[in-house]
Amino acid sequence: MIKVLAADIGGTNIRASVVTEQGQIKQCVRSQIDLGDKNLSEDDLVERLAAFFFGILKNETSIKAIGMGFPGFFMGDTGLLVASPNLPNLHNVELAKRLSIELNLPVHLQNDALCAAVGEHTYGAGKGSTNLLHVTLGTGIGGGLILNNMPYTGENGMAMELGHLRVAYDNAARSCGCGGSGCVEAYASATAIATKYFEVSGIRVDAKQVYDRACKNERDAINVFESAGYYLGVAIAQSIKLLDIKTVTISGGLTGAWQILYPAIVSSLDTELIAPLKGKVKVLRSALDDNAGIFGAAAIAQKMV
Amino acid sequence: MIKVLAADIGGTNIRASVVTEQGQIKQCVRSQIDLGDKNLSEDDLVERLAAFFFGILKNETSIKAIGMGFPGFFMGDTGLLVASPNLPNLHNVELAKRLSIELNLPVHLQNDALCAAVGEHTYGAGKGSTNLLHVTLGTGIGGGLILNNMPYTGENGMAMELGHLRVAYDNAARSCGCGGSGCVEAYASATAIATKYFEVSGIRVDAKQVYDRACKNERDAINVFESAGYYLGVAIAQSIKLLDIKTVTISGGLTGAWQILYPAIVSSLDTELIAPLKGKVKVLRSALDDNAGIFGAAAIAQKMV
Numbered sequence: 267m268i269k270v271l272a273a274d275i276g277g278t279n280i281r282a283s284v285v286t287e288q289g290q291i292k293q294c295v296r297s298q299i300d301l302g303d304k305n306l307s308e309d310d311l312v313e314r315l316a317a318f319f320f321g322i323l324k325n326e327t328s329i330k331a332i333g334m335g336f337p338g339f340f341m342g343d344t345g346l347l348v349a350s351p352n353l354p355n356l357h358n359v360e361l362a363k364r365l366s367i368e369l370n371l372p373v374h375l376q377n378d379a380l381c382a383a384v385g386e387h388t389y390g391a392g393k394g395s396t397n398l399l400h401v402t403l404g405t406g407i408g409g410g411l412i413l414n415n416m417p418y419t420g421e422n423g424m425a426m427e428l429g430h431l432r433v434a435y436d437n438a439a440r441s442c443g444c445g446g447s448g449c450v451e452a453y454a455s456a457t458a459i460a461t462k463y464f465e466v467s468g469i470r471v472d473a474k475q476v477y478d479r480a481c482k483n484e485r486d487a488i489n490v491f492e493s494a495g496y497y498l499g500v501a502i503a504q505s506i507k508l509l510d511i512k513t514v515t516i517s518g519g520l521t522g523a524w525q526i527l528y529p530a531i532v533s534s535l536d537t538e539l540i541a542p543l544k545g546k547v548k549v550l551r552s553a554l555d556d557n558a559g560i561f562g563a564a565a566i567a568q569k570m571v
Numbered sequence: 572m573i574k575v576l577a578a579d580i581g582g583t584n585i586r587a588s589v590v591t592e593q594g595q596i597k598q599c600v601r602s603q604i605d606l607g608d609k610n611l612s613e614d615d616l617v618e619r620l621a622a623f624f625f626g627i628l629k630n631e632t633s634i635k636a637i638g639m640g641f642p643g644f645f646m647g648d649t650g651l652l653v654a655s656p657n658l659p660n661l662h663n664v665e666l667a668k669r670l671s672i673e674l675n676l677p678v679h680l681q682n683d684a685l686c687a688a689v690g691e692h693t694y695g696a697g698k699g700s701t702n703l704l705h706v707t708l709g710t711g712i713g714g715g716l717i718l719n720n721m722p723y724t725g726e727n728g729m730a731m732e733l734g735h736l737r738v739a740y741d742n743a744a745r746s747c748g749c750g751g752s753g754c755v756e757a758y759a760s761a762t763a764i765a766t767k768y769f770e771v772s773g774i775r776v777d778a779k780q781v782y783d784r785a786c787k788n789e790r791d792a793i794n795v796f797e798s799a800g801y802y803l804g805v806a807i808a809q810s811i812k813l814l815d816i817k818t819v820t821i822s823g824g825l826t827g828a829w830q831i832l833y834p835a836i837v838s839s840l841d842t843e844l845i846a847p848l849k850g851k852v853k854v855l856r857s858a859l860d861d862n863a864g865i866f867g868a869a870a871i872a873q874k875m876v
Binding site: 339348349396397409411413418419420421422423424425426427428430431432433434435436444445446500504505507508509510511512538540541542543546 | 644653654701702714716718723724725726727728729730731732733735736737738739740741749750751805809810812813814815816817843845846847848851
């Protein structure tokens, strides 16, 4: 393998690591980056990203390529950013090509959740599976799909919007940031957990603090996490009814609450799946913690997929 | 291409055609076959199917292979029948292999809805598309998926159970034949249409007769079909959010009501899809009428896929 720089880019911060020829993470650089400005121009985006990577590259030698996971839709493996929910003004940006010219290195870009799927499949809990359905469970909910050992992007680069599968259709269905309602993201994300806990307890804390309360056997907090696991299981079940995949992996901050989430997910899958599929799906916690996306970006840059 | 015998096998009847080297359907044979007996043994199944095909083969020369669509789950393209909802006692039957020995010809078997997808993709409205989501809309609802010009079966041969995607989760969700509730099959199949029409009108007629009433501008009948189209659109939208496929084709008896169903499906897709996917999906009526499954079975036997 070649030595690469791999990055996981979010709306407000960016993490990057050098990944060595042996597949080891050598260092980790974190930085704030403001991609939340809806009026950001294409040139601004390229400039901000390039400045960040320049800062690392000047102290590193023998980097042969850069891989990045980015919150947006990419056309296949071309690195063309079709659209990004964070940057509604930008469409069809040749982001990999422009960054490659700026940085004078091959640059590979892919959707952040798909990067996490690739990382989990190449280095993590999904290693050895031919097909993998990966869920990123954090502030929002995303999905990434590996079919026949290859990342699946969809015809417009928009596949696996698992966070927007509906788990409720009635009039009381919760509103989602996508403009719709009833999406699993509005029921099982960290944001949803904090909201639901506030509704039942009147206390405004974040999902991590709700989990701390659950660990102290606070019934409301446990209920909120169990409900999140149930709804996540519903969404995974709908996906399995279509895709019939044996291995599901889950990464992201909320997997810290695995001991409560996992039994709820499994119970929900058992209820929701059609009889012949029951018991055929293995749900695994990420083996890479926060680094699934970084490892996936590295694998893409190393052309392991 | 080679001359083949292609068959579409249902629970109570079977249709077969000779498909010539030029891809033309030469004749069509229909016969009743009782596969609804839950105690049918593996030997009985093989015997009944073989007897039917012998009857045709004795009058035909130069048939080089047989393709069949069958209501069951098959492991990849091996012809191993993993399970069939109609035949709950049978598991892991080497059906293609046994029929091939009996009939002394290569026999290829695949799930009936996937056969219809292959037919539509090879010869019908999905011709030219790289990826295709096909829906069979009749007594029940099935799905077949073509990815990168190849049939997608799933890891257990159970992919695309689209009829069992949920379109309702509340306590009033309709019961489905699968044992679950809220499945789109309980809202948009021919069976569901007859049931719902009876509920609103007190009149017990089949879906075809409901359609005849809709054509005479009977409001209840129109509502029932519009509602079916709406729910089918909801299920298709969930599938597109995962798979991001541009082309959807629909075959089966209910497509006779296309003029009512189509606008309802499109309207529902427009409501249900996330913003960047809106307007990116083309929904087409089958170009093969009842013969999508036959053409698909022929294509599989001719090894065109």
